[in-house]
Structures are given as structure tokens and as C-alpha cells.
Amino acid sequence: MIYAAVLAGGTGNRMGNVDKPKQFLHIGKKPIIIHTVEKLIINERFDKVIVLCPEQWMTYTKDILSKYLPGNDAVVVTPGGDTRNGTILNAVNYIEENYGLDDETVLVTHDAVRPFVTQRIIDENIDSAVSGTACDTVVPAADTIVESIDGKFISNIPNRAYYNQGQTPQSFRAKRFRELYESLTDEERSILTDACKVFVVKGEPVAIIRGETFNIKVTYPYDLQLAETLLGGDR
Secondary structure, three states, rough: OEEEEEOOOOHHHHHOOOOOHHHOOEEEEEEEEEEEHHHHOOOOOOEEEEEEEOOOHHHHHHHHHHHHOOOOOEEEEEOOOOOOHHHHHHHHHHHHHOOOOOOOOEEEEOOOOOOOOHHHHHHHHHHHHHHOOOEEEEOOOOOOOOOOOOOOOEEEOOHEEEEEEEEEEEEEEEEEHHHHHHHHHHHHOOOOOOOOHHHHHOOOOHHHHHHOOOOOOOHHHHHHHHHHHHHOOOO
């Protein structure tokens, strides 16, 4: 079985003075999260699309899904966690409780606020995870990377050719993710930045899937303007 997990647990503090989490802001005529879910539900390889959101926004999330995607029973809503990986664990547990979980169950995790993901990216993520290899969607770093340990002075300028910028989806066998996460020490968990780092910390391979520069994450007010431009119309 293959599942998509839409990670909509954030509150959008970096978006500024807004009255709702950023995934519910509109680009064109629809909330960002609707654009994202639409990209996933048209992929026939998914058995279910699981939307994970703050518990206090669950009713609102269900309402807008019913409004914009009426009668679509491929999408379900469940609470997210306190952290990104906690939200992913909630997705894994939801799958186990409602559909069953085995060693081959695949989970494709994607940011609710990346509405421009392509079917090529999704399919390549699925292919890698189905084969048993976790994967991360990335694009080559376009700018010089400057490291500063103290935040005041440059400590290193590494070779940009070796560096990429992470996007989503990130995909893997769901059961294996949970096993690895639960085996981490508190110190290892403290350095996690995303799901794929769980595999990296435990020494398991993570394949690279080529992303797209337009697969942006809508985080700041400027990103909303850019998203409107990429949408190319009042859709």
C-alpha cells in the first residue's frame, strides 16, 4: 500500500500577522493546501492521502476539503504531532490502526505549503521507496554556501558542487521509519531537522530525487506573491 502524508502541522509564524496557519491562505481562488492535495489525489498510485493538521484546525480542514474536493473519500484528516517527525509518526500509526502496516507500506511525506510539486517528482519518490530505499527531493545549491559557527564570522565556505537544498517529498517504508526513529537516542533526536535525517543518522542510504526550483515552500509573504505568479492565473 502507498500513502501520502500532507504535513500541515505548522502555524505559519514566519508569514507575519495572519489569522490562520499559512496552509489555509489562498493563492488564486483556493487555499494553498487544496492546491497541494489536488496534486496528490490525481496520482492513482496512492491508496489514501492523509492530511495531518493542528487538532484545533481539524474541523476547518475537513470543511475546506469538503468544499473544494467534495465527495473525495481518498483524503482523510488526522491530528499532527508536536514536531515534524512526531507528525509523521502520527501518520504511520494512523495507517497501522486503520489499514494495517507491513514491511512494504510506503509513505510519501510532503509539505502542505509546497503546491507546485510535479507528478514526475512524486512518481520517482514512490519508485525509490517501493524499491526499499528512502529518498529526499533536492535541488543543487544555487548560491555559495557560507558557514558560520558563531553567527558573526565565516568559519568555512564549502564547495557548492557538493551541496543541495532540501525540498519535499521525502519518502520511505513507513514501518522502517518508525523502527529507526524509536531506536534513536535523545541526543540523536535533538539534531533531527527532517525525516530523512533519521535514516542518515542510523547509517541507512537515502537516494536523491531531483526537485524543481519552482517546487517552492510558501513560508514568507513574498512567497505568496511568487506563488500567484507561478499559478499563472486566478485559478
